[in-house]
Amino acid sequence: xxxxxxxxxxxxxxxxxxxxxxxxxxxxxxxxxxxxxxxxxxxxxxxxxxxxxxxxxxxxxxxxxxxxxxxxxxxxxxxxxxxxxxxxxxxxxxxxxxxxxxxxxxxxxxxxxxxxxxxxxxxxxxxxxxxxxxxxxxxxxxxxxxxxxxxxxxxxxxxxxxxxxxxxxxxxxxxxxxxxxxxxxxxxxxxxxxxxxxxxxxxxxxxxxxxxxxxxxxxxxxxxxxxxxxxxxxxxxxxxxxxxx
Numbered sequence: 469x470x471x472x473x474x475x476x477x478x479x480x481x482x483x484x485x486x487x488x489x490x491x492x493x494x495x496x497x498x499x500x501x502x503x504x505x506x507x508x509x510x511x512x513x514x515x516x517x518x519x520x521x522x523x524x525x526x527x528x529x530x531x532x533x534x535x536x537x538x539x540x541x542x543x544x545x546x547x548x549x550x551x552x553x554x555x556x557x558x559x560x561x562x563x564x565x566x567x568x569x570x571x572x573x574x575x576x577x578x579x580x581x582x583x584x585x586x587x588x589x590x591x592x593x594x595x596x597x598x599x600x601x602x603x604x605x606x607x608x609x610x611x612x613x614x615x616x617x618x619x620x621x622x623x624x625x626x627x628x629x630x631x632x633x634x635x636x637x638x639x640x641x642x643x644x645x646x647x648x649x650x651x652x653x654x655x656x657x658x659x660x661x662x663x664x665x666x667x668x669x670x671x672x673x674x675x676x677x678x679x680x681x682x683x684x685x686x687x688x689x690x691x692x693x694x695x696x697x698x699x700x701x702x703x704x705x706x707x708x709x710x711x712x713x
Contacts, residue, residue, distance in 0.1 A: 545713035615671035638673035665697035
């Protein structure tokens, strides 16, 4: 397929082998390249300049077989459905269809917690996600408070979102204002110790705005060797993003 003479913009999308392909300009790149963005479940075709985006589009079509193979490696979408057993911060939780507002039910007898929600299909899934977001905010705000106190930093504002490329982000406060930390709610689907590491990581940014030696010293003082948690996220991050799809 020829793309000569066709104008493309940074961020344009194509479809190749049933996959979304996003065109990206990276002026630090030395050549046209392809990579799989596992969290967004899309291919990124990178070019060193706007002028070479047609070349990146053509390269993506030439590598349709490679793209199909990479897509096949992704975990399949895992929509939330009644009766499903998921893990929330490492605890088994049963999804249950029930009347009333969507809610977390913690049994007094110590049995498996439940998320109860109304609806079917996407409606049920949206209700479950609302409960998971609330639980994620509750747990991650508590861990943020814990680590901010240990670092002697003011408690930041905490929120959750459905970030595609980051598990967390930190914006330190200026002139005495509180900082802001935002987490992916999907950390609720990770083991507690992994989500806890992300909280420690973002709180360390309240003291160091980089990933230099002093930053990692703060992280290790809070949670020890972080490498196993980072490896877990690399290995299982795509699976977390497949939930609710």
